[in-house]
Amino acid sequence: KELQEFLMVEKQKAQFNAQIHEFNDFCWDKCVEKTGNKLDSKTETCLTNCVDRFIDVSLLITNRFAQLLQKSAGV
């Protein structure tokens, strides 16, 4: 039973990391133009906002999709 919990926690960590790789891939292309000695504050803000807005868009689309499904099911 402890093994199962351990495996589930590790699986969640792996999913969390996979999600970060995806976000970073996407937001890097969106926000980073030049790569100098450090990320300037504008780029840093863009990256942080990019993650949050991506999740907002994802939630908006998922909720709206659920509503449309319910409507079409005549509920």
Place this chain on the structure above:
Amino acid sequence: KELQEFLMVEKQKAQFNAQIHEFNDFCWDKCVEKTGNKLDSKTETCLTNCVDRFIDVSLLITNRFAQLLQKSAGV
């Protein structure tokens, strides 16, 4: 035996859907510029043609590849 048939039909549906996701991803980038209140007729025509031409290109390439293979096999 019925179970096998059922599973095969479901697998085909899944492949069909996966194929549509790919076509839609590709043809959306090719055809859709602005997203207004509805798809205009030019965009609709482009999407339909995009699917058909994509399949044409795929068939052309596959047949030509088979011919090249046969030639190189000296048949």
Place this chain on the structure above:
Amino acid sequence: KELQEFLMVEKQKAQFNAQIHEFNDFCWDKCVEKTGNKLDSKTETCLTNCVDRFIDVSLLITNRFAQLLQKSAGV
């Protein structure tokens, strides 16, 4: 035992081929602009260099990453 060796060799070949598909995908976009009756020598040079520089970049990044890991581990 021979079967195991055979399978390992085949697996390596499959990985080698998968790697070539990736390189060719990436370097085609980097180097090939027009597709005429043959690849011109400039494009050919670009493709060959692209593979070698891609591997250089990969090695540079991997080695530097290993160094950073060692430093942060206080070794």
Place this chain on the structure above:
Amino acid sequence: QVKQQIAVANAQELLTKMTEKCFKKCINKPGTSLDSSEQKCVAMCMDRYMDSWNLVSKAYSMRIQRERTNM
């Protein structure tokens, strides 16, 4: 159950694609929140993406039927 799994997988793939495509179309500079014009754009983009999905699906089905008739 198999049917449901496929339906869910299909919906998830659709949601993932729409999120990516509509973020690209509607969010030029990610700000501190989704403003109302961005939200509107995302909602419209989503509807158009599903329209497109239906069109593409129809075109593909018809093509498959035509190929079968020609065989």
Place this chain on the structure above:
Amino acid sequence: QVKQQIAVANAQELLTKMTEKCFKKCINKPGTSLDSSEQKCVAMCMDRYMDSWNLVSKAYSMRIQRERTNM
């Protein structure tokens, strides 16, 4: 059989990539049929993609050999 499976997988991957790359290079505006210039372009693009594949394959093999010699 394993060999054949790999050969088939390899050919399928090549066909998939060529279709995508050559559609992008040759079909600017998808029309009601592939016209002859588009067909020619696709055929040439396909040959060049295979040329490129062979070049890349050679460059990679040579690099692997060089790395082995240096070890």
Place this chain on the structure above:
Amino acid sequence: QVKQQIAVANAQELLTKMTEKCFKKCINKPGTSLDSSEQKCVAMCMDRYMDSWNLVSKAYSMRIQRERTNM
């Protein structure tokens, strides 16, 4: 062992992404060797990619926490 496997998978994914992103940023025309300015660019790009990874990771963790608090 599971932990190690995940850590290795994570590092490999990071290395793969960095190689691709930094090649695109730093190598405009692949020459006969990586010149020193390209090497510098790759090293800097790599550091920035990891900075970005950490920022994104932090933003995502904070968002998850906020969502949990709101539930």
